[in-house]
Amino acid sequence: MDLDLWWLLLLPAFFLLGWLAARVDMRAVLTQAKSVPAGFFRGLDALVDDKTDVAARALAEVARAQQSSLELPMTLGKLYRKRGENDRAIRLHQSMLDSSDLPAEHRDSVLFELARDFRKAGLVDRAEEILLKLLDGNMALNARRELLNIYQQDRDWSKAIDTARALRSDAHSFQHEVAQFHCELAQGELFRSNLEVARDLVDKALHANRKCVRANLLKGDIAFTEERYEEAIDAWQGIENQNYEYLSMAAERLFDAYEKLGKPAEGIALLRGYQKTFPQLDLTDLLYQKIATYEGEARALEAARESVYARPTLSGVYRLIEAQMTGMSPEGRMDAEVARAVLQKHALRLLMHRCKCCNFRSRAFFWHCPACGEWESFTPNRSETH
CATH class of the missing domain: 1.25.40.10 (Tetratricopeptide repeat domain)
Structure with missing residues (x-):
C-alpha cells in the first residue's frame, strides 16, 4: 500500500517536470526565431x-x-x-x-x-x-x-574516360559511362575510316560493359564496312542478349547484310521472327517494304495486317490503309486518303522517343539524354504517348 501511494504522489510531479521542460524549449525556439532577420x-x-x-x-x-x-x-x-x-x-x-x-x-x-x-x-x-x-x-x-x-x-572523351575512372567507387563503377565514351571515340574513327582503331575502341567498350548495345551496333558496322557480313550479323544478333528493345535499330542493318550475302529471304524470316517474339519492336514499315519487294504486295499486306492485329498502332494502321488503297474504287481511295492523312498527322505528333530516367521526349533518338545526361536511356522504339 505504501509503494502504491508513493507512485500516486510521483505521477503529478513527472507531469509538472515535463510541462516545465516543454516551456523552456519553446522559449528557446522563440528566442532564436526572433534573432533571425x-x-x-x-x-x-x-x-x-x-x-x-x-x-x-x-x-x-x-x-x-x-x-x-x-x-x-x-x-x-x-x-x-x-x-x-x-x-x-x-x-x-x-x-x-x-x-x-x-x-x-x-x-x-x-x-x-x-x-x-x-x-x-x-x-x-x-x-x-x-x-x-x-x-x-x-x-x-x-x-x-x-x-x-x-x-x-x-566531347573530350579521352579526358572523360580518365576522370570517370578516377571517380570509380563501390557505389558507382562508371563502367556504363566509360563504355559510352569509348563508343563515341569509335564512332569518330569509323567516320574517318580508321577501322582498326575503331575496332580496338569497341573492344574496350565491351570490356568496360559487356551489355553495351551501342558497342555491338558499332562492331557490326565495322564488320559490314569491311564486307565481313556474317561477322556483322553475329554482332547485331548479339543485341538480343543485351537488350532486345534495340533490335529495331539493328533490323535494317541485319537485312542489308543478308541481302549482301544473297539471302534476303533469311533476313525477312529473321525480322518476322523478332516481330512475333517481341511485338513492341517498331518493324512494321521495314517489313512491309522488304516483303513487298521480294514477295509481292499481297504478302506484304498480310504481314502488315498480322502486325497491326497483334499490336495496334497509329503507324501500323497508316501502313495498312496505304497497302489497300490500290484496290479501292476512286471514292473509296479518297476516303482512305483522308483517313490516312489524319492518322499520319496524329502519328507524327505522338510518336516520340522517351528517356526512361527523366521522361524527356524527342522525335530524334539520342544515346545521351539532353535533359538529364543519362546514357543509353532513350527508348529505341517510339511510343505513342501524349
Whole structure:
C-alpha cells in the first residue's frame, strides 16, 4: 500500500517536470526565431512560391546586414546562378574570395561555386582551370564530377574516360559511362575510316560493359564496312542478349547484310521472327517494304495486317490503309486518303522517343539524354504517348 501511494504522489510531479521542460524549449525556439532577420523569412516564403527574383532581393538584404555569415552568401550565389544572373554570382563569389574574413577551410567551397558560375556563363576554360586546382583538396570529389560534366559537354572523351575512372567507387563503377565514351571515340574513327582503331575502341567498350548495345551496333558496322557480313550479323544478333528493345535499330542493318550475302529471304524470316517474339519492336514499315519487294504486295499486306492485329498502332494502321488503297474504287481511295492523312498527322505528333530516367521526349533518338545526361536511356522504339 505504501509503494502504491508513493507512485500516486510521483505521477503529478513527472507531469509538472515535463510541462516545465516543454516551456523552456519553446522559449528557446522563440528566442532564436526572433534573432533571425525578417528578410530571411520573406526570402524563404518567396522561394516556396517560386518567386526567385523576390527571394534574391530579400536574401541579398539579409546578407548585407549579416556579413559574418558564410552560408547565406553561398546560397544567394546559387540562387543568382539558377536565375541566369551569372555575372552577379561570379562577382559575389569573387568578393568572398577577396575577403580577409573568409576562413581557409571554406575557400575551396567558394572556389567550387565560382567554377560552377564560370561554367554556367560559358567560360568553360576558366571553370576547368579552377576545378583542376581543387583535385587535391577537400572538394576533390565534387570537382571531378563537375569536370566529368564539362568533358562530356565539350566531347573530350579521352579526358572523360580518365576522370570517370578516377571517380570509380563501390557505389558507382562508371563502367556504363566509360563504355559510352569509348563508343563515341569509335564512332569518330569509323567516320574517318580508321577501322582498326575503331575496332580496338569497341573492344574496350565491351570490356568496360559487356551489355553495351551501342558497342555491338558499332562492331557490326565495322564488320559490314569491311564486307565481313556474317561477322556483322553475329554482332547485331548479339543485341538480343543485351537488350532486345534495340533490335529495331539493328533490323535494317541485319537485312542489308543478308541481302549482301544473297539471302534476303533469311533476313525477312529473321525480322518476322523478332516481330512475333517481341511485338513492341517498331518493324512494321521495314517489313512491309522488304516483303513487298521480294514477295509481292499481297504478302506484304498480310504481314502488315498480322502486325497491326497483334499490336495496334497509329503507324501500323497508316501502313495498312496505304497497302489497300490500290484496290479501292476512286471514292473509296479518297476516303482512305483522308483517313490516312489524319492518322499520319496524329502519328507524327505522338510518336516520340522517351528517356526512361527523366521522361524527356524527342522525335530524334539520342544515346545521351539532353535533359538529364543519362546514357543509353532513350527508348529505341517510339511510343505513342501524349
